[in-house]
Amino acid sequence: MKASRKSSAVDGQLACVIDDDESVRESLPDLLKEFGFVVRTFSTAEEFLLSDSIDLADCLILDVAMPGMGGLELQRELISRDRKIPIIFITAQRNEADRDKALKLGAVEFLYKPFSDIALLEALKVALSQH
Amino acid sequence: MDRQIEGASLDTRRLQRCIGDLVSLLALPAVWRGSEPQQIGRTLLDALLRMLGLVFIYAQLKDPVADATLEIFRLADPFTLGVQPETIRQMLGDWVTGDAGNALTALRRHIGNIDVSLFPVLLGLNGELGIIVAGSERADFPEQTEGLLLNVGANQACVALQEATLLSEQKRIAHELEQRVTERTEALAQANEDLRNEIVERKLVEQKLRQEEHELKRSEERWRSVFENSAVGVAITDLNGRFIATNPVYQKMLGYGRDELQHLTILEITHEEHIEHSRTLVGDLLDGKCRQFQVEKQYRRKDGLSVWARNNVSIVPGTEGEPRFLMTLSEDITQRKLSEEALAKAESELANLTKITSLGVLTASIAHEINQPLSGIITNADTCLRMLSGTSPNIEGARETAQRTIRDGNRAADIIKRLRTLYSKKSPQLESIDLNEAARAVGSMLQSEMLQKRVTLRFELAEYVPPVLGDRIQLQQVMLNLLRNGAEAMSTVVDRSRDLVINTGQDEDGHVWLSVKDVGIGFQPQAIEKLFQAFHSTKIDGMGIGLSISRSIIEAHYGRLWASLNNGPGATFSFAIPCEPKSEECDESRSHPADKPSDAASSEAVIEVRRGDTKV
Numbered sequence: 001m002k003a004s005r006k007s008s009a010v011d012g013q014l015a016c017v018i019d020d021d022e023s024v025r026e027s028l029p030d031l032l033k034e035f036g037f038v039v040r041t042f043s044t045a046e047e048f049l050l051s052d053s054i055d056l057a058d059c060l061i062l063d064v065a066m067p068g069m070g071g072l073e074l075q076r077e078l079i080s081r082d083r084k085i086p087i088i089f090i091t092a093q094r095n096e097a098d099r100d101k102a103l104k105l106g107a108v109e110f111l112y113k114p115f116s117d118i119a120l121l122e123a124l125k126v127a128l129s130q131h
Numbered sequence: 132m133d134r135q136i137e138g139a140s141l142d143t144r145r146l147q148r149c150i151g152d153l154v155s156l157l158a159l160p161a162v163w164r165g166s167e168p169q170q171i172g173r174t175l176l177d178a179l180l181r182m183l184g185l186v187f188i189y190a191q192l193k194d195p196v197a198d199a200t201l202e203i204f205r206l207a208d209p210f211t212l213g214v215q216p217e218t219i220r221q222m223l224g225d226w227v228t229g230d231a232g233n234a235l236t237a238l239r240r241h242i243g244n245i246d247v248s249l250f251p252v253l254l255g256l257n258g259e260l261g262i263i264v265a266g267s268e269r270a271d272f273p274e275q276t277e278g279l280l281l282n283v284g285a286n287q288a289c290v291a292l293q294e295a296t297l298l299s300e301q302k303r304i305a306h307e308l309e310q311r312v313t314e315r316t317e318a319l320a321q322a323n324e325d326l327r328n329e330i331v332e333r334k335l336v337e338q339k340l341r342q343e344e345h346e347l348k349r350s351e352e353r354w355r356s357v358f359e360n361s362a363v364g365v366a367i368t369d370l371n372g373r374f375i376a377t378n379p380v381y382q383k384m385l386g387y388g389r390d391e392l393q394h395l396t397i398l399e400i401t402h403e404e405h406i407e408h409s410r411t412l413v414g415d416l417l418d419g420k421c422r423q424f425q426v427e428k429q430y431r432r433k434d435g436l437s438v439w440a441r442n443n444v445s446i447v448p449g450t451e452g453e454p455r456f457l458m459t460l461s462e463d464i465t466q467r468k469l470s471e472e473a474l475a476k477a478e479s480e481l482a483n484l485t486k487i488t489s490l491g492v493l494t495a496s497i498a499h500e501i502n503q504p505l506s507g508i509i510t511n512a513d514t515c516l517r518m519l520s521g522t523s524p525n526i527e528g529a530r531e532t533a534q535r536t537i538r539d540g541n542r543a544a545d546i547i548k549r550l551r552t553l554y555s556k557k558s559p560q561l562e563s564i565d566l567n568e569a570a571r572a573v574g575s576m577l578q579s580e581m582l583q584k585r586v587t588l589r590f591e592l593a594e595y596v597p598p599v600l601g602d603r604i605q606l607q608q609v610m611l612n613l614l615r616n617g618a619e620a621m622s623t624v625v626d627r628s629r630d631l632v633i634n635t636g637q638d639e640d641g642h643v644w645l646s647v648k649d650v651g652i653g654f655q656p657q658a659i660e661k662l663f664q665a666f667h668s669t670k671i672d673g674m675g676i677g678l679s680i681s682r683s684i685i686e687a688h689y690g691r692l693w694a695s696l697n698n699g700p701g702a703t704f705s706f707a708i709p710c711e712p713k714s715e716e717c718d719e720s721r722s723h724p725a726d727k728p729s730d731a732a733s734s735e736a737v738i739e740v741r742r743g744d745t746k747v
Binding site for chain 2: 021023024026031034090092113114115117
């Protein structure tokens with residue numbers, strides 16, 4: 001069912017959610033589906049890198065603090081692979097340094113949890129326009 | 132014819148008798164051997180008197196032994212002459228001695244009743260041995276044979292006398308010799324005795340010396356054994372630190388051979404970070420400020436590795452022949468140090484994680500954990516609203532999101548519950564605390580840790596500070612944190628003494644303050660606020676959390692915590708807490724503080740619960 005607030009710009013693009021937190025992996029996909037995305041979730045960055053989503057994803061919603069490869073590391077890895085996927089970071093930690101780094105490397109947005117659906121939507125719009 | 136025969140037989144008899152007498156006379160000397168001259172004389176005279184039928188016989192004999200003249204007078208029959216023997220003797224004596232210069236001749240004299248022929252016979256050449264005077268009644272005395280007898284007798288007497296002389300001389304010599312021999316023997320015996328005594332004495336002395344030598348050798352062996360077999364390293368050096376002797380344990384610990392060490396000094400094998408400290412300690416020892424010291428230090432082995440040792444160094448007083456020297460007992464504690472360091476690290480990690488507050492202050496880590504389910508809740512709720520809005524609501528979807536919301540809510544509750552048990556504590560123990568005393572307690576607790584880090588803790592506390600009201604454990608935790616931070620900041624300092632100075636004082640507005648000043652690497656002024664941020668950390672073990680929580684504790688005590696850079700190297704971290712209201716020294720009026728190190732920035736904790744106001 002499409003909600004009235006659904007942006008016409010979103011039309012079945014693939015959004016990948018990478019977060020080690022179960023609550024996020026449970027709640028975010030539904031919201032994104034409401035926005036009109038197709039969603040795939042991963043609990044680790046490595047998992048994502050091994051999958052085929054790396055070539056198919058239209059945008060990433062990425063946690064910063066994860067066991068193993070962190071969000072910022074994944075960002076750098078994708079840059080080194082020359083895979084330009086728009087990234088929206090979500091994190092519970094307020095860390096200005098990380099925020100600066102991420103934005104400098106081209107992240108679309110750096111959101112602090114808990115974030116509002118509006119803020120997320122705005123960011124996603126920007127992400128799709130970049131793509 | 133008869134007369135001729137008679138005459139002949141008279142002659143024969145006379146001759147026979149004469150021969151017999153001669154034989155007797157000749158035999159006499161044998162008898163005389165060993166006799167005294169007197170005896171010889173008497174025997175001879177008696178024999179002659181009888182043989183020659185004399186009236187008397189007189190002799191003067193030179194006694195060679197007594198060196199005197201012996202006078203002997205034998206009278207055949209006193210009555211014949213009718214004169215006293217004494218008189219005759221006298222007369223004869225005079226006659227003999229009177230004519231000593233002239234040759235005596237025989238003569239006939241009237242003595243007493245009769246006429247007597249006096250016939251002298253000289254003994255020896257020229258009468259040096261004496262003279263015999265024979266007195267006979269007969270005028271024709273002496274006849275040939277009689278004369279012969281007298282001469283023979285006199286000769287024999289001479290012989291005997293000479294022999295007697297010789298004999299006595301011999302005797303005398305023998306006696307003298309004997310005496311001298313005796314003397315000499317005695318002397319020799321004495322000398323022998325003395326020698327023997329000396330030998331005995333010398334032997335005793337020698338024995339004693341040998342015994343002492345033996346004892347000394349045994350003692351030396353024993354000490355050498357102790358030295359060589361000691362379980363700890365032993366090193367003997369001169370006052371400049373140059374090695375005189377080392378034992379195998381010490382050599383092994385340092386990886387040097389015995390001879391190699393002889394060319395080295397202690398400072399040359401000391402780890403560079405410990406050289407100054409070692410120098411100071413030895414200096415104190417030589418100045419007499421102490422008689423021994425203990426230190427834990429590092430050496431540089433020959434192969435470049437470092438070892439930790441616990442040393443006990445003492446100064447050994449000199450003797451007449453030996454100067455003073457230093458003795459070091461050295462125990463390898465490298466293993467222990469490594470264990471200690473590992474333990475300290477584990478402890479500090481644990482301390483970082485340990486609950487240190489019960490005032491309900493939530494750290495960023497708590498916030499971090501709670502934020503996850505919170506985020507979930509909000510997202511689910513957003514989704515739920517979206518699903519319910521619009522022309523055809525997605526009831527199923529909404530139901531599911533609502534359920535997830537509840538789940539997330541429960542998760543959050545669980546987290547809080549878990550964190551609460553982790554951070555729970557009894558209600559704060561408020562008591563009256565003397566910051567000086569609390570600071571010293573913390574100092575002593577950190578003593579070995581500071582020793583290991585070669586940090587010198589200096590307490591320059593105010594003589595008196597009024598007590599503050601607070602939780603002792605928490606305040607001590609703050610001090611611990613500041614001290615450890617200070618030590619950490621100096622961990623790369625090698626060219627100056629790692630001094631950590633603790634000051635306390637009281638200011639005019641009723642606050643008691645404590646500061647910890649280091650000479651470390653300091654911090655960037657613009658980064659000061661970052662120091663207090665929960666996750667700011669330039670170190671692996673995350674001391675940043677410590678400062679953040681320390682500040683919270685102090686603020687909960689109505690105080691404040693701040694940092695400033697020193698004029699020289701390093702930084703000073705301070706906190707000030709109001710003093711206990713009840714104490715009389717405490718000034719109730721609270722005016723703004725002056726002359727304290729300035730507060731560089733205001734605090735910012737992510738989530739905190741403040742009690743009361745905080746004065747800035």
